[in-house]
Amino acid sequence: MVINLQRPEELIAFSKMKKFRSLGLIPKFFILTGIILFASQGLGSQEKKSKDDFQNLDQALKIINFLEQVAAQKQQSGRFQGKTAQFLEQEVSAFFTYLFSEQVSTFRAIELKFFPGNKVEGRVLLDLSAQALPAYFKPELNLYFAARIEISGRKVRLNYSSLYLETQRIQPEIIDSLISLVAKSQGLESRSLESWYELPEGVENLETGQGRLIVHY
Secondary structure, eight states: OOTTTTHHHHHHHHHHHHHHHTTTTTTOOOHHHHHHHHHTTTOOOOGGOOOOOOOOHHHHHHHHHHHHHHHHHHHSSSSSOOOEEEHHHHHHHHHHHHHHHHHHTTTEEEEEETTTTTTEEEEEEETTTTSOOTTOSEEEEEEEEEEEEEEETTTEEEEEEEEEEEEEEOOHHHHHHHHHHHOOOHHHHOTTOOOOOETTTOOOEEEETTTTEEOOO
16 A cells, blocks of 8 residues: 555544554554564565555544544543444454555555454455565465454453464464564564553453444543
8 A cells, every 4th residue: 555645634644643653552452463564564665555455544544533532531631431432343454454554565454353252353465476485475365363352451462263374274383483583683572472462542441242343431
């Protein structure tokens, strides 16, 4: 995806994403996608991305604006509002697609599915066509996962029940080794699939329903 800063709506979204990252407000509870982010940064060329990679900027902006508002309210009042907001899985997918596409060349899209009981399934599409890889690698690869969102206090993590690269099942230990390797190479704190993360500022809790993410704030 190419970020066209001549379009006002994309300039607004880009500016807000930069602000959220600088303040640590970007949610980090989709840990697997974060692994892909770190592993693929600096590869390829973002100019090769098509605008068709992101067709739902309005859906992403709905969550961007929400996070900005609840963070400001929490900072101003010092307390949560005792309310809930619901986001469709298409909106959450659009948010993360925008967040990662504007900074990572190999990331194409993420599709999330939510189910009752804090269960989530996802598909991450990676575009490797611009990479110098052996011929047996497909130009596009799908990474599938199923997990349960776990909450403890205001910390959250994903408890994975399955990870697949195309049809090949991946063991969590392999992913943990990748996290450690990439973190060390970039001077980052090493994490694992079992690591806990703080919820975004102003967000008190999360739960899932059929096709939606429910945010308590």
